[in-house]
Amino acid sequence: MVLPGPESDLRMNLVVLGNDILSEFQRKKELFIDDLLKKFLKKDVRRTPSHFLDVITFLYSIDLIELKDYKLKVIKYGQTQKNLF
Numbered sequence: 001m002v003l004p005g006p007e008s009d010l011r012m013n014l015v016v017l018g019n020d021i022l023s024e025f026q027r028k029k030e031l032f033i034d035d036l037l038k039k040f041l042k043k044d045v046r047r048t049p050s051h052f053l054d055v056i057t058f059l060y061s062i063d064l065i066e067l068k069d070y071k072l073k074v075i076k077y078g079q080t081q082k083n084l085f
Helices: 014-024 033-042 049-061
Strands: 030-032 065-068 071-074
Touching (some): 014 033
């Protein structure tokens, strides 16, 4: 669930984990899935590959990342899309 409960740890929230993954794209435009998974798991011992897949699915479903040839990259809006409609 995207909205955190009152007793939940925000560091393990889907949105926070998604922001953590998106911050990796500031250094490189494209990243291999395996490399991104390794970086994701190293940041906290409580993270699992299942968390990674949930976050990637979330980011893909809201159209922030795209997958091509085992590489992920951030979709840049602004040049073509002027508004949500």
